[in-house]
Amino acid sequence: MQAGTSDRRWPWLLAAIMVLGLALRIAGAQGGLSLDEAWSSVQARDAGTPLGIFLNINHDNNHHLNSLWLLLVGFDAPPLLQRALSIASSTLAILVVACLGRRRGAALGLLTALLFAVSPVLVTLGSEARGYAPMSLALLTALLLIDRWLAGESRDSPALSLALCFFIGALFQLTILFGLCAVAGWVFFTLRRRDGFGRAARATLRLFLPTAIGVGLVFAIIAYGALTHQGFHFGSYDRFEFMWFLRGLTEMYGYTLGLPGMPLPLLALVPALLVLLPGTGVSRLPLHRLAILGFPIALAVLQAGNVGHPRYYLLCGLSLLILLAEMLWLEIRGGGWRRWVAAAAGIVILAGSIGCDIDLAINRRxxxxxxxxxxxxxxxxxxxxxxxxxxxxxxxxxxxxxxxxxxxxxxxxxxxxxxxxxxxxxxxxxxxxxxxxxxxxxxxxxxxxxxxxxxxxxxxxxxx
Structure with a gap:
């Protein structure tokens, strides 16, 4: 009886959380466009046609499908309308992660949705006329598809659906490629534990071959535009510096959890948590380790540029929220003193996040x-x-x-x-x-x- 009551209430509670997330994003979308949004709008105006969006801008600030939206609504449109695509995408992402969390428990689905609804990073990016929010929706949808497939709940291969997710996501924001690497690694390591190296490698290749073709097509579009219009351009490019690298990661984690100004030493807690996780019952560990540990380490080893930009690490933030929700849920279910510590931590994160969201609505960037x-x-x-x-x-x-x-x-x-x-x-x-x-x-x-x-x-x- 209680389970049935819970099932009936779940859609209504989720709807309330989504309304909260939508309200925070609409409040955050007030005011004029900020720097990168404004340049995206100017570039879309100057491109003039949909074909021009894909072939004539040739700039890292051009998030193709977002620019297409800006061209559609017009350069003189109200900022709220220019940001509407991101607002809708970010709100739908709350539904997707709720379904992802519910696979382990109804309460986990709601907790994951709540964290995504109020996280300052997602409220900010979900109320900007940029491609990050639609890209995140595409990536999270891919996670849900793979999670079901790995659990054996889908008889048909999701290869074509994944290809569509990553193709659309790449046309919104190319940093989805970081997520693609983490997701492919998650699939491989999960299958290897089950079926051995050879079968896992073949199955992973079959699953992501259509995705590779789709992403290759995106790069072909970008390359054609660059070759025919005097190359590809960057708004700014900063060489790798370790302190900028740490600062970008710290800012991303701080605003993901509603704790801006987090000292650099606390950054070490994130990888430390992952090392201690095997005995806690958290799922999708290969994904979280690749996204939160492997991705930043790869950037440091490769000495990549522009590592001081916190948005670069959006994959880390998305993975951390999914991981954190599951950890809090497990500890609260476990009872004892850990339940109270987890509840207190959740309250601090929610309060800090909503405080940041209110400040965004007041300051308007x-x-x-x-x-x-x-x-x-x-x-x-x-x-x-x-x-x-x-x-x-x-x-x-x-x-x-x-x-x-x-x-x-x-x-x-x-x-x-x-x-x-x-x-x-x-x-x-x-x-x-x-x-x-x-x-x-x-x-x-x-x-x-x-x-x-x-x-x-x-x-x-x-x-x-």
């Missing part, structure tokens, strides 16, 4: 639309703006287009225009040149960006 509001208050008919540097141009253009406010951006002009805009990339400490053509500017507005995403800016006005 530094809200580029606030720049336009400040300009409108002083120049209702439009404004000419001197831009200090070039990187903030897309932010200004997208915010002005969404607000339907006419602006003209200049780099150098005498007499100087009335306003000067300074966009501090990565919070850089340098100050703008506030004297132009013998005239001085003074600050009139600005915002500091907090959280996992966004960049601070300052607006200046010419003084008499």
């Amino acid at each position: 530094g809200d580029s639309l606030a720049t336009i509001s400040a300009l409108k208050a002083r120049a209702p008919q439009g404004a000419r703006i001197l831009l200090d540097g070039t990187i903030g141009r897309a932010v200004l253009e997208s915010a002005a287009a969404s607000a339907h406010y006419p602006i003209a951006i200049v780099q150098a002009e005498c007499p100087p225009p009335r306003f000067l805009y300074f966009f501090r990339f990565r919070g850089e400490a340098r100050t703008p040149r506030l004297v132009h053509c013998g005239r001085r500017y003074a600050e009139i507005a600005g915002m500091q960006a907090r959280g996992f995403s966004g960049t601070p800016w300052t607006l200046y006005e010419l003084q008499p």
